[in-house]
Amino acid sequence: MTVQPKTAVEPAVHAPPAEIAARAHADAARYAQMHARSVADPEGFWGEEGRRLDWMRPYTRVKNTSFGPGEVSIRWFEDGTLNVAANCIDRHLKDRAEQTAIIFEPDSPEEPAQHVSYAHLHAEVSRFANVLKALGVAKGDRVVIYLPMIPAAAYAMLACARIGAIHSVVFAGFSPDALADRINDCGARLVITADHAPRGGRTTALKSNCDKALRRCSDRVKLLMVARTGGQVDWLEGRDHAYEAMAAQAPADCPPVEVGAEDPLFILYTSGSTGKPKGVVHTSGGYLLYAAITHHYVFDYRDGDVYWCTADVGWVTGHSYIVYGPLANGATTVMFEGVPTYPDAGRFWQVCEKHRVTQFYTAPTAIRALMGKGAGPVEACDLSSLRILGSVGEPINPEAWNWYDETVGKGRCPIVDTWWQTETGGILIAPLPGATATKPGSATLPFFGVQPVVLDDQGHELDGPAEGVLAIKDSWPGQMRTIWQDHERFAQTYFEMFKGYYFSGDGCRRDADGYYWITGRVDDVINVSGHRMGTAEVESALVAHDKVAEAAVVGCPHPLKGQGIYCYVTLMDGVEPSDALRKELADWVRTEIGPIAKPDAIQWAPGLPKTRSGKIMRRILRKIAENETDALGDTSTLADPAVVEDLIANRVDA
Ligand code: PRX
Numbered sequence: 001m002t003v004q005p006k007t008a009v010e011p012a013v014h015a016p017p018a019e020i021a022a023r024a025h026a027d028a029a030r031y032a033q034m035h036a037r038s039v040a041d042p043e044g045f046w047g048e049e050g051r052r053l054d055w056m057r058p059y060t061r062v063k064n065t066s067f068g069p070g071e072v073s074i075r076w077f078e079d080g081t082l083n084v085a086a087n088c089i090d091r092h093l094k095d096r097a098e099q100t101a102i103i104f105e106p107d108s109p110e111e112p113a114q115h116v117s118y119a120h121l122h123a124e125v126s127r128f129a130n131v132l133k134a135l136g137v138a139k140g141d142r143v144v145i146y147l148p149m150i151p152a153a154a155y156a157m158l159a160c161a162r163i164g165a166i167h168s169v170v171f172a173g174f175s176p177d178a179l180a181d182r183i184n185d186c187g188a189r190l191v192i193t194a195d196h197a198p199r200g201g202r203t204t205a206l207k208s209n210c211d212k213a214l215r216r217c218s219d220r221v222k223l224l225m226v227a228r229t230g231g232q233v234d235w236l237e238g239r240d241h242a243y244e245a246m247a248a249q250a251p252a253d254c255p256p257v258e259v260g261a262e263d264p265l266f267i268l269y270t271s272g273s274t275g276k277p278k279g280v281v282h283t284s285g286g287y288l289l290y291a292a293i294t295h296h297y298v299f300d301y302r303d304g305d306v307y308w309c310t311a312d313v314g315w316v317t318g319h320s321y322i323v324y325g326p327l328a329n330g331a332t333t334v335m336f337e338g339v340p341t342y343p344d345a346g347r348f349w350q351v352c353e354k355h356r357v358t359q360f361y362t363a364p365t366a367i368r369a370l371m372g373k374g375a376g377p378v379e380a381c382d383l384s385s386l387r388i389l390g391s392v393g394e395p396i397n398p399e400a401w402n403w404y405d406e407t408v409g410k411g412r413c414p415i416v417d418t419w420w421q422t423e424t425g426g427i428l429i430a431p432l433p434g435a436t437a438t439k440p441g442s443a444t445l446p447f448f449g450v451q452p453v454v455l456d457d458q459g460h461e462l463d464g465p466a467e468g469v470l471a472i473k474d475s476w477p478g479q480m481r482t483i484w485q486d487h488e489r490f491a492q493t494y495f496e497m498f499k500g501y502y503f504s505g506d507g508c509r510r511d512a513d514g515y516y517w518i519t520g521r522v523d524d525v526i527n528v529s530g531h532r533m534g535t536a537e538v539e540s541a542l543v544a545h546d547k548v549a550e551a552a553v554v555g556c557p558h559p560l561k562g563q564g565i566y567c568y569v570t571l572m573d574g575v576e577p578s579d580a581l582r583k584e585l586a587d588w589v590r591t592e593i594g595p596i597a598k599p600d601a602i603q604w605a606p607g608l609p610k611t612r613s614g615k616i617m618r619r620i621l622r623k624i625a626e627n628e629t630d631a632l633g634d635t636s637t638l639a640d641p642a643v644v645e646d647l648i649a650n651r652v653d654a
Helices: 018-023 028-040 042-052 084-088 090-096 118-134 151-163 176-186 206-214 243-249 285-298 316-328 347-355 364-371 398-408 487-495 535-543 579-592 618-625 641-649
Strands: 063-066 073-076 100-105 114-117 142-146 166-169 190-194 197-199 202-204 222-226 240-242 264-270 278-283 307-309 333-336 359-362 388-392 415-418 452-455 466-472 502-510 516-521 525-528 531-534 548-558 562-571 601-604
Touching: 028 042, 042 063, 042 285, 073 285, 084 090, 084 151, 084 285, 084 316, 090 118, 100 118, 100 151, 100 347, 114 118, 118 151, 118 243, 142 151, 142 176, 142 206, 151 166, 151 264, 151 316, 151 333, 166 176, 176 206, 176 264, 176 278, 190 206, 206 222, 222 243, 240 243, 264 316, 278 285, 285 316, 307 316, 307 347, 316 333, 333 347, 347 359, 364 398, 388 398, 398 415, 452 502, 466 516, 487 502, 516 525, 525 548, 525 562, 531 535, 535 548, 535 562, 535 579, 548 618, 562 579, 562 618, 579 601, 618 641
Parallel strands: 100 333, 142 166, 142 190, 166 264, 190 222, 222 240, 307 333, 307 359, 359 388, 388 415, 562 601
Antiparallel strands: 063 073, 100 114, 197 202, 264 278, 452 466, 466 502, 502 516, 525 531, 548 562
16 A cells, blocks of 8 residues: 655655565564564574574574774674584475575576575585585685676585685676785685676676686685586696586585684675775674574565575675575575576566566666666566565665566565665665565665664764764674774774764665665765775776876766766876777776776866865765766865866766
8 A cells, every 4th residue: 555645755655565464474563572672682582583593502692792992892692603504405404305495597598497406405515515625625714706696606605604614705797806806815725716607698708817816816726617608718737626527526415514603604895985895704603693584574585485686696685685594594596697688678577477586686776777678578577476576785766666666566565675785794774574664765664683873973873853874883693793804994994983883884864754764875985786886996996007197086876877986087297188098997997896897987187176285075076076066065175276167167977
């Protein structure tokens, strides 16, 4: 039921459909009661919920966390031991050995889908784990995974978990340089890749990218290659190993290793405001529990459902909501190798129809792109199996929300707009389908155990309806524990600015109903098609080009991507600006970082607006990129006001 707004500014409220509310894991009363308890008695709440997992040695201590003052330290279930792969596979064998765990839908619709049962998953993961052991990988070692969206990516992650090794998945769209940085930062002893990655009808030469990356890494790093296309690759004897040959020799049985709840499960690199990407560390017990419980409630997952999250395992969404959360719950999870528009704009809907998908979870950027293709491709498919629609990665604009609701969901599927971050491990703010009335564009209310607060610039908590920065007051089990080998940077990035809180880096508004509306990043991180990009990373790629003297990068509005990458570039003396050079620089950044970092606009800037002390005034650059040149704010501290006039006059469109 939709209640129309009373005024133009008040959004429509969509109550949970009665048939969903009647059957859901939680209705409004249960949500309220469980949330209240989770906050009042976290030990009791999580102590009970922790039993969702199978523990080898049960925990006696539930929560031991401090956001400071003093050392920031986050520990959950610290004296418990478990194995993550056993929780995602072995414990399901008794009841669901023949149930499908993973449905693999290849890039080309011509290639048949694969249904991997839990029994088969057990054999594949155990064999993979034995191959890792044969290559000398042991508990605590780091393994980088650079694979396409194929079942082997999940096997590799779970195989690491099975032997207690720490995986770091690197998105297959990242460049050799970005891959090398991550291999070196985490000190990986092995990188797992494929020959080639088919995607959208094209292929990326992953093995060749690894070859280039490994030239910048220690000789001790080994390479394990899975065959995806069977295409031609170069081979370095001694360093390179073929997975299939080794797997043929490996036993299909590998006992799961006992690890501590606080032993790292994975490292995932993500962009921050400054410096190189940070290695976000997630641990085994709390993370897995949090991924599982959020998947259960937010997607209202039930036996017999077919759940599809369209993310890539290279991002946290793929970790928590393709692999760990669903498999911990004994679910059937779809892995899709392709893109929404290949071979045509109906692909997502065709896959939903083909596999009778019940929960569909994607990003606003994809929704906007498909909305642009009209209702035709959606109407051509039978989407009657869909029950719940999810959104993640960036704020969803009400137009896209309404199209998703009406055209895809036919008004019968609750939309769960899920706000969270690589750092949070799982969803922190989202509606529960049977419990929460939704408003287009709002992530609504906190999940169990989560206490969001809106802070002013001084770090004071604001009451009632308010706008400010979004912080979280106390720990939840899925929270990141540290930055790999840089606990100091962890404490500084997230707990220093607003003492006693986890600072999200996002701005937000809370309305009179207590609903949260995320307004975007308040730091120098931009969100391009739901992918996080540090402006500093793009700047350092640009200045690495020999024709560039200086560069400043900001976000700008983009109709499909949410935000685009807008670059101000000062050239070296004597270098002439040209369209050819613009293209050269855009391609350069693409090669240095990866296609997701390709600039949308490059403006030649003879000078950058600086304060007298030499600091670039980014606020002004943002306003010019947003074409809000009437609202530049205070410019009195500018060293040279003429610079700004020039930039306004020569603004380019993204
Ligand atoms: O700005 C927020 C935005 O994405 C950032 C986190 O990016 P990442 O760590 O790559 O994780 C993305 C997937 C969880 C956040 O700081 N963001 C994510 N989800 C939403 C969102 N912004 C608004 N609404 C969302 N639902």
